Amino acid sequence: MSQIPARDRLIVALDIPDVERASRLVAELGDSVTFYKIGYELGFAGGLPLAERLAGEGKQIFLDFKLHDIGNTVARGVASLSKIGATFLTVHAYPQTMRAAIEGRGDAQVKLLAVTVLTSYDDQDAAEAGYALAIRDLVRLRAEQARTIGIDGVVCSAAETSLVRDVAGSSMAIVTPGIRPAGAATGDQKRTLTPAEAIAAGVDYLVVGRPVTASPDPKASAEAIVQEISVAL
Numbered sequence: 001m002s003q004i005p006a007r008d009r010l011i012v013a014l015d016i017p018d019v020e021r022a023s024r025l026v027a028e029l030g031d032s033v034t035f036y037k038i039g040y041e042l043g044f045a046g047g048l049p050l051a052e053r054l055a056g057e058g059k060q061i062f063l064d065f066k067l068h069d070i071g072n073t074v075a076r077g078v079a080s081l082s083k084i085g086a087t088f089l090t091v092h093a094y095p096q097t098m099r100a101a102i103e104g105r106g107d108a109q110v111k112l113l114a115v116t117v118l119t120s121y122d123d124q125d126a127a128e129a130g131y132a133l134a135i136r137d138l139v140r141l142r143a144e145q146a147r148t149i150g151i152d153g154v155v156c157s158a159a160e161t162s163l164v165r166d167v168a169g170s171s172m173a174i175v176t177p178g179i180r181p182a183g184a185a186t187g188d189q190k191r192t193l194t195p196a197e198a199i200a201a202g203v204d205y206l207v208v209g210r211p212v213t214a215s216p217d218p219k220a221s222a223e224a225i226v227q228e229i230s231v232a233l
């Protein structure tokens with residue numbers, strides 16, 4: 001995936017509470033951002049028609065709904081979301097869920113990404129949630145299962161890129177939230193790397209929310225990240 005242009009590797013998380021504000025931000029960012037992620041906040045506030053519109057206007061869309069339910073419900077949810085024209089859609093990396101997602105996607109074009117372990121978790125959080133494995137082992141296991149089941153890519157921390165690449169190979173996309181330009185506030189993210197570190201590690205796509213959306217100059221912040229990606233490629 002080394003042929004992906006630097007700009008198309010930046011996915012801006014549109015974590016914005018309403019469609020009007022999100023549309024204004026997209027207009028302000030203009031050509032500086034080609035790829036947007038829509039998750040709970042905007043999606044549950046009427047963001048799906050915006051996702052469809054942006055896809056129709058040539059932006060790439062990542063629907064980050066992290067689906068996880070009984071198989072029938074996951075399959076039907078994926079079937080509905082597959083009609084939007086998105087590039088990526090997330091499910092949690094549980095084998096039953098991943099198999100159901102593939103069934104629900106059918107012949108649609110959307111690529112399925114499996115969320116391994118949320119980037120806001122560290123080993124202590126995983127233990128508190130009942131997992132006996134350390135995060136890196138859990139990420140490795142889930143990446144292996146995603147590959148075996150036929151998922152298109154994984155979501156993990158950029159810090160796990162090399163272990164994921166080892167098990168997932170070069171054809172699966174590695175998509176990494178928890179990206180923080182040097183000096184940016186980490187907030188609730190616990191497994192972070194800078195854009196340059198993530199590219200050097202070999203990730204395909206970088207997901208960045210607050211460092212762009214909460215910036216006093218979102219376009220300048222997005223351009224600075226694209227520049228950092230270009231230099232590191």
Ligand SMILES: O=c1ccn([C@@H]2O[C@H](COP(=O)(O)O)[C@@H](O)[C@H]2O)c(=O)[nH]1
Pocket residue numbers: 013015039064115117118119120155156177178179187189207208209210211
């Ligand atoms: O493991 C994960 C999976 C998804 N996310 C999502 O990415 C963005 C990150 O936003 P920031 O403001 O840059 O922290 C957000 O929409 C999360 O839901 C993640 O962070 N970690």
